[in-house]
Amino acid sequence: MPSSECLPGFSMSRESEARSPLDDSEVEEVFREDLDEDDEPKLCQVCGDKATGYHFNAMTCEGCKGFFRRAMKGPAKFRCPFQNNCIITKSNRRQCQFCRLQKCLSIGMLKELIMSDEAVEKRRMLIRRKRMAEEPVVLSEQQEVVIQELLEAHRKTFDLTFSDFNQFRPIDRDQNPISEYIQESINSQSVRAERSITSQSVRAERSREPVVNLLPHGSCSSSVYHLEDAENGDKEGKAVFTTLPHITDLSTYMIQNVINYAKVLNPFRALTIDDQISLLKGATFEMVQMRFNMTFNENTGMWECGSLRYCMDDAKRAGFQPHLLDPLMKFHFTLRRLHLDETEYVLMQTISLFSPDRPGVTQHSVVDKYQEMLSLALKTYIETKRSGPEKYLLFPKIIACLTEMRTMNEEYTKQVLQIQDIQPEVSPLMLEIVSKNS
Numbered sequence: 001m002p003s004s005e006c007l008p009g010f011s012m013s014r015e016s017e018a019r020s021p022l023d024d025s026e027v028e029e030v031f032r033e034d035l036d037e038d039d040e041p042k043l044c045q046v047c048g049d050k051a052t053g054y055h056f057n058a059m060t061c062e063g064c065k066g067f068f069r070r071a072m073k074g075p076a077k078f079r080c081p082f083q084n085n086c087i088i089t090k091s092n093r094r095q096c097q098f099c100r101l102q103k104c105l106s107i108g109m110l111k112e113l114i115m116s117d118e119a120v121e122k123r124r125m126l127i128r129r130k131r132m133a134e135e136p137v138v139l140s141e142q143q144e145v146v147i148q149e150l151l152e153a154h155r156k157t158f159d160l161t162f163s164d165f166n167q168f169r170p171i172d173r174d175q176n177p178i179s180e181y182i183q184e185s186i187n188s189q190s191v192r193a194e195r196s197i198t199s200q201s202v203r204a205e206r207s208r209e210p211v212v213n214l215l216p217h218g219s220c221s222s223s224v225y226h227l228e229d230a231e232n233g234d235k236e237g238k239a240v241f242t243t244l245p246h247i248t249d250l251s252t253y254m255i256q257n258v259i260n261y262a263k264v265l266n267p268f269r270a271l272t273i274d275d276q277i278s279l280l281k282g283a284t285f286e287m288v289q290m291r292f293n294m295t296f297n298e299n300t301g302m303w304e305c306g307s308l309r310y311c312m313d314d315a316k317r318a319g320f321q322p323h324l325l326d327p328l329m330k331f332h333f334t335l336r337r338l339h340l341d342e343t344e345y346v347l348m349q350t351i352s353l354f355s356p357d358r359p360g361v362t363q364h365s366v367v368d369k370y371q372e373m374l375s376l377a378l379k380t381y382i383e384t385k386r387s388g389p390e391k392y393l394l395f396p397k398i399i400a401c402l403t404e405m406r407t408m409n410e411e412y413t414k415q416v417l418q419i420q421d422i423q424p425e426v427s428p429l430m431l432e433i434v435s436k437n438s
């Protein structure tokens with residue numbers, strides 16, 4: 001039994017060292033695919049270790065493959081310290097290079113099959129190029145169908161003429177309490193009758209803002225607001241939040257359209273009613289904001305809906321506060337600057353809709369699976385349509401925007417309820433969306 005013993009300190013050159021920086025394993029992988037049809041585990045014919053495929057004409061492990069290449073390239077002459085008949089095993093294969101090499105040759109490993117470093121590199125580049133040419137990113141047929149369905153549903157429920165907006169109650173920007181004043185009234189929750197705003201202070205505030213296009217509205221008579229009227233729920237009194245009636249109509253309309261959109265989608269309809277409600281409660285605010293973002297002008301910071309234009313002050317005058325509006329404004333700029341096309345917007349909205357982790361969702365895995373499919377479709381779509389760094393950066397940026405939206409959702413709910421407390425003009429549908437799941 002000559003082989004298992006090893007003299008102390010006799011271990012030969014280590015396999016881990018002296019490895020060529022170039023490795024032809026990648027090259028061989030391609031050939032290997034053709035040879036290894038069955039999944040049966042194969043053993044190295046040199047040492048009995050787990051084989052990784054055919055290397056230089058024999059089934060061997062990675063270790064023996066590397067050893068053979070180095071042995072053939074190197075100038076070293078090996079010598080057996082024993083009887084030239086060592087039995088090579090996985091554990092002792094490093095102990096006698098001479099016998100290991102003999103074994104390699106005896107099982108038919110061929111020096112001729114070792115490629116030069118240059119040849120390996122050349123070959124590798126060829127393969128890389130071939131792979132890239134063979135697998136251009138394309139949307140699958142199923143992904144194409146899904147995208148078409150979503151686009152159709154979106155176009156049915158998002159009117160780009162915004163003609164319905166003319167049916168909303170007029171937006172009253174002339175006789176506005178100042179935003180800071182609104183915040184104060186919310187914060188203190190005690191609204192005093194003496195407090196009033198003169199037309200002068202209103203005008204001073206107005207001069208600072210870029211309101212371009214106002215809705216036609218009738219009366220501009222009173223310049224004084226008696227806030228106690230609003231607190232007392234006096235319908236005859238002047239409201240605190242002058243744009244609230246219009247913003248309520250606008251929000252209700254947008255929410256209704258988002259609901260209509262969801263209801264057109266087969267995977268949504270297939271869910272239980274309870275889950276449909278949970279998903280909508282979770283996503284509606286986000287989806288409405290994404291739809292508005294499609295109308296956002298990043299140069300003026302205004303939302304252009306047909307002949308109407310909105311600025312963030314319109315939301316302030318409806319009673320919303322900076323704690324929501326500041327991050328929201330930032331979000332609109334960030335998202336708009338990604339310059340998404342319609343398909344990307346629609347996929348993004350639908351990914352938000354199918355969020356399995358919304359409160360109350362029970363068919364978690366069904367929703368999760370659909371969301372994953374949508375994410376993959378968006379990622380692939382971007383890769384097919386975009387070029388340059390955008391190709392790989394846009395998708396993560398969109399996902400970051402979706403995450404950002406979620407942090408505002410809760411604040412929106414809080415503020416809608418606060419507004420309703422002061423001026424109960426929030427629509428039942430808006431309240432339904434922000435109500436907690438029972």
Ligand SMILES: [Zn+2]
Nearest residue numbers: 044047061064
């Ligand atoms: Zn081996």
Ligand SMILES: [Zn+2]
Nearest residue numbers: 080086096099
């Ligand atoms: Zn030996």
